[in-house]
Amino acid sequence: MASMILKSISPNTTKLGFIGVGVMGQSMAAHLMKHGYAMTVYSRTASKCAALVEAGAKLARSPKEVAEQSDIIFSIVGYPKDVESVMLGSSETGARDAVIDGVRPGSIVVDMTTSKPSIAKRLHELFKEKSVFSMDCPVSGGDIGARNAALTIMCGGDQEVFDALVPVLQCMGKTVRLMGGPGMGQATKCANQTMIASTMVGVCEALLFAHKSGLNVEDVIAVLSGGAAQCFSLTSYGPRILKGDMKPGFYVEHFVKDMKIVLEECDRMGIVLPGLTQAKMLYEILIAQGGGRLGTQALMLALEKLNNIEFVPKNL
């Protein structure tokens, strides 16, 4: 690390890059631009970059090009294999168009995808060999959190790099915290998804029970939110469920990906989490029923089918 020098960061001198501009990345990159940072963006689906390009971002044709143009390279893509692909390239095609092919010494690579702790550790090692800093900084808070720059950002990496990055991360998140060395941001995100998985099961089961009991479910959400059952998932997703709004803030298929990562880690560490295991199964049932591209609140649809109940409006 002796030869690695952190450049000071400011909107005047620091150029940012963003790889992956889906539901989350779109809002996050926009917030960084609003703070005055020059931005280069890349997406596999170039059309997704249109709004950001219109707002002044440069369009890159590859992750490599983003890396060449940027002092800090952010990524938030779909799956762990996508992280490997944009960062290290595809071993299949052998193309040299990944971040690692273009990144300059002293740059910082910040992967915000929910990915495997083991990948984060490997990236840290590989980038370090190129005198490049890297951190794993997955986020929580969904589409609403991204839109309102109110994300929780869980960081793994070196303290000095974290300290330098904080002002930039705070453009996107309200809670920004270093959780430990490389991979520890991802491990924290794993704990976060474990918590949410069982909570979502609880939300949907509670609402289904309330409906079947003949209660006014809207009232039930209100009263439960004032007591020991209170949780973000209930207040955030409960009303959407009642309206039949299953639009993705967070895709079911991405959530299942996350749960698979956690359960893979559990396997590796030799622990069993029954609640998470069952939640993953219920969400896989939802995918089998065609719900993979709906939002995570659509778990209610799987519980409805399981119980042969029609409860949520289907007109949206």
Add this chain to the structure above:
Amino acid sequence: MASMILKSISPNTTKLGFIGVGVMGQSMAAHLMKHGYAMTVYSRTASKCAALVEAGAKLARSPKEVAEQSDIIFSIVGYPKDVESVMLGSSETGARDAVIDGVRPGSIVVDMTTSKPSIAKRLHELFKEKSVFSMDCPVSGGDIGARNAALTIMCGGDQEVFDALVPVLQCMGKTVRLMGGPGMGQATKCANQTMIASTMVGVCEALLFAHKSGLNVEDVIAVLSGGAAQCFSLTSYGPRILKGDMKPGFYVEHFVKDMKIVLEECDRMGIVLPGLTQAKMLYEILIAQGGGRLGTQALMLALEKLNNIEFVPKNL
């Protein structure tokens, strides 16, 4: 109902009774007394009444005696069979010392135990025959909520009775809401417990994962509480778990009782709730391991044993 007249309620003229002064009832009765109400108390274990008697409450020798002395009779006891016993008497002993044996026309009976919706409906019918009003008003918020008069109170019964009771209920709770007719308070509490059951599984699994990953679990609680995983159970029980504080705010055996009530209702209504079913099983494992009289946060101990991990301090 024509002959049933609601008396106006005020600390000057209305005498209250309280049956069951355990962890919850103790604090709740004390709050009512602080608001100036005369109070008569009864507990199967008379010694539990000592503090309230010292504060000026009259000690009754039976639920019947409480009913004879009181315009409003509250109860918060252990199990549905205890509710039946204090309200209607034991069919085994044939003793005539229950509430129904002493209650006067125009009085209001308010059962705050978490009990079966069907029992609440039956009590409503039986008391109505005696020109006595009755409501089911189970609570949420645990020992902390009871101590701070911040409970959520979920009410089932008649609107006019509810309206009259609100100022009294507000002495104990922050959120007081009529959910529907007789039994609907209990049905709402069922939904509440369904929500909490899976949430507690999520809390314990998330913390176990975090510990096993080598994270600082206190930091994980802090960061998760700022995002989409945020819930009352995590912020309220997480820190107690880390300290090894398994003292009961809410007994494991009472929680299992609640989950059994919900699953009985599910059976009756013909629905399946996989998360609740599994949560009940995990809590029953905890009881099998001797944890029935611990607080619900002790679920962590069952998960520890299941995974052969020693994580939480055992010195308390």
